[in-house]
Amino acid sequence: MNTNKFDLIVIGAGPGGYETALKAAEHGLTVAIIEREELGGTCLNVGCIPTKCLCRNAEVLEEVRAADRYGIKAGSVTFDLARAVERKNEVVAKLVSGVGTLMKTPGITLYRGEAKFKGSHTVTVKGDMECELEANNIIIATGSVTKFLPIEGAHAEGVLTSTEMLDLQEVPQRLCVIGGGVIGLEFASIYRSFGSEVTVVEFCKEVLPFFDRDMAKRLRMSLKKRGIAFRTGAAVTKITDTANGAKCVSFDEKGKEDSVEADVVLMAVGRAANLDSLNLDEANIAYTRRGITVDENMQTSLPGVYAIGDINGLMQLAHAATAQGSVALRHILNTADTPPTDLAVCPAAVFTVPELAMVGKTEEQLTEAGIAYTSHKAFYRANGKALAMEADDGMMKLLVDAGGHILGGHILGAHAADIIHEVSAVMNLGGTLTQLRSMIHAHPTLSEILVSL
Numbered sequence: 001m002n003t004n005k006f007d008l009i010v011i012g013a014g015p016g017g018y019e020t021a022l023k024a025a026e027h028g029l030t031v032a033i034i035e036r037e038e039l040g041g042t043c044l045n046v047g048c049i050p051t052k053c054l055c056r057n058a059e060v061l062e063e064v065r066a067a068d069r070y071g072i073k074a075g076s077v078t079f080d081l082a083r084a085v086e087r088k089n090e091v092v093a094k095l096v097s098g099v100g101t102l103m104k105t106p107g108i109t110l111y112r113g114e115a116k117f118k119g120s121h122t123v124t125v126k127g128d129m130e131c132e133l134e135a136n137n138i139i140i141a142t143g144s145v146t147k148f149l150p151i152e153g154a155h156a157e158g159v160l161t162s163t164e165m166l167d168l169q170e171v172p173q174r175l176c177v178i179g180g181g182v183i184g185l186e187f188a189s190i191y192r193s194f195g196s197e198v199t200v201v202e203f204c205k206e207v208l209p210f211f212d213r214d215m216a217k218r219l220r221m222s223l224k225k226r227g228i229a230f231r232t233g234a235a236v237t238k239i240t241d242t243a244n245g246a247k248c249v250s251f252d253e254k255g256k257e258d259s260v261e262a263d264v265v266l267m268a269v270g271r272a273a274n275l276d277s278l279n280l281d282e283a284n285i286a287y288t289r290r291g292i293t294v295d296e297n298m299q300t301s302l303p304g305v306y307a308i309g310d311i312n313g314l315m316q317l318a319h320a321a322t323a324q325g326s327v328a329l330r331h332i333l334n335t336a337d338t339p340p341t342d343l344a345v346c347p348a349a350v351f352t353v354p355e356l357a358m359v360g361k362t363e364e365q366l367t368e369a370g371i372a373y374t375s376h377k378a379f380y381r382a383n384g385k386a387l388a389m390e391a392d393d394g395m396m397k398l399l400v401d402a403g404g405h406i407l408g409g410h411i412l413g414a415h416a417a418d419i420i421h422e423v424s425a426v427m428n429l430g431g432t433l434t435q436l437r438s439m440i441h442a443h444p445t446l447s448e449i450l451v452s453l
Helices: 015-026 041-046 048-065 081-102 182-194 213-225 318-333 363-368 384-388 416-428 433-438 446-452
Strands: 003-011 031-035 108-117 122-127 130-140 144-146 174-178 197-202 229-232 234-241 247-253 256-262 264-267 271-273 305-307 348-350 356-360 374-379 395-400 406-412
Touching: 003 015, 003 108, 003 122, 015 031, 015 041, 015 081, 015 108, 015 318, 031 130, 041 048, 041 081, 048 081, 048 182, 108 130, 130 318, 174 182, 174 247, 174 256, 182 197, 182 213, 182 348, 197 234, 197 256, 213 229, 213 356, 213 363, 213 395, 213 406, 247 264, 305 318, 348 416, 356 416, 363 406, 374 446, 384 446, 395 446, 406 416, 416 433, 416 446, 433 446
Parallel strands: 003 031, 003 130, 031 108, 130 305, 174 197, 174 264, 197 229
Antiparallel strands: 108 122, 122 130, 144 271, 234 247, 247 256, 348 356, 356 406, 374 395, 395 406
């Protein structure tokens, strides 16, 4: 078997993989990128993008139903889920095609198939035809896979993952979501807007355990007002069939056995690093159940081999994978003169109605670390644009140190995912709350809430 040599091999063509490959080619490196499934990875095909398409459907539905508040008589409103899924597929296909075009950039060679390590810096690709690739530098960007609870009925018919939820053709009358994390809450919000009776069963005491607890509680209460039921502190024990063909989700809630019936069950208990197929032991690359072990440069225990994105278990966000790719490439190119990427200032968002976004530390993290801070809050209900939009359910909170530097930003409300980047920009530049307040903000805008903090 002939061995093809490159400057860099990238395993995985998700956002972290393909964007890093493009940047490497721009710097003159010859790059081999390997993908066994669809270009764009989980994010583009069955994650971020398709989910946001359905989020938009949900937003439009909510606005149409509230049309009378604006003096608009919309009449009887019906919803066609099959058409919504069709639109989602059109968006995904367009973006996947775009990534395919990018992979034809000079310097990049795309290989379709499954990659396995053969020694330290050699990778075999098994697809339509088998080949062998070699490079001094390798970036692993194979993402993650859906987790399942180790319980009876976890893989039964009618128990779906987020992937299958994206292609439903009919809205289930009753939906039970197991897991109150980002994925679970987004689908709960979407399908509540679509008309489902939704129950979320979460093991932790509060939903979104990695977000600021105060903000997570506020979001839960907002979703509860929309009719979503929550069972927190509840450990699911089994999923069984009922006599009428539905599913019964049994759980232990604070020491008491209870259950909820549903027509569809969504298993949304997180994602696990996609480690199994890489043959990491052959290359002596260290890893744990959480993911591949990396240093501050995203380099693994094997010099010249890097791991970015969900595969290293640090932060399961598409944009985090892209940022980590930049960090790894900076180390490969030895471009110490370029500004480093601050991975600690990485925004995250939950696209529910209302949205929740954060950047930096939570109150719980600061308290646990013994870091002194003050909390500054402002509310959407005092903002003219929010009232004009009928979007007065929301709050902003900034956590600052004694010098006024922002340690964490948290926003619940309309367009939170967009506004959080203003906080992120100030944090990246080492700015203070006083400087943020002194900035001129256009009136009337939601961003003015930041000035009133």
